[in-house]
Amino acid sequence: MPELPEVETIKRDLHEKICRDQFAFIKVFDSRVLANCTEKKLSKELAGEKIETVDRRGKAVIFRLSHQKFLVVHLKMTGQLIVGDGKEEKGKQTRIIFQLASGRNLFYNDQRLFGRLWVVKDLKEVNFLRAIGPEPLNGVVNPLWLTKQLKLRETPIKVLLLNQEFLAGIGNIYASEILFKAKINPKKRANRLRALEVESLYRSIVSVLKEAIDYRGTSMRNYRDSAGQKGRFIDRIRVYNREGEKCFICQTPITRIVQGARSTFFCRRCQK
DNA sequence: AGGTCGACCTGGCAGC
């Protein structure tokens, strides 16, 4: 579910709300979400830990704690991190409740149980963080870097955008949206993009992700922010999940294809 | 090296 803009929204809100608060008591309702520890170990490791910062890397939320320790949360498709004032009831999908010293609760909800949490001393202990590519919005990624990287890849550009070892944080919604904005056919091989297309792709990656952050993400189905609110970028979506509906530019019906077992949406006329 | 597919799960929705 949550891609870079959704996770960034959650990260900013959590940093604002619970930074400097402290974990008090942790209750686990489904231990399948614990990637590298038991309920007992999680409670023991976190109890008394102060939250120094809340960060993001790709689609993961990273709580930096006192005593050189990190809580890493990957929300996968349906995970949510929601802050309550301490009076809210546990929901059907609540898998963990973190009670904070301030009396508030941090809920980890996850319908499909794909999400995972790690407690580590070193972020390199988390496999996907070791292999993850650069952040698209932090200045490392630029047209020159993109040009060099694309030259090395024969894979269809849509599939490459989903590869987290290439770039961190882009998922299925934004991959389609970025390529629509850049007017690039999702089936086009990465190394076949012309200089102008690479330039356009770079600008689209940055502008689509930034705009989606401004709108606090996209709520297709399950996504909610840390207050349980939906993201508003759904109103700015141009192609995702719009099969058969008219392209906003040329009125051609939007096409759905399958690439790497995932749906891709695009306009046959605008994206040559 | 790159691709494709199934597995991991629950639940919403369309169609019959």
Added chain:
DNA sequence: TGCTGCCAGGTCGACC
């Protein structure tokens, strides 16, 4: 109403 099948924002590992 209720059943079946399909689909879902992510990733991993097996296999070709």
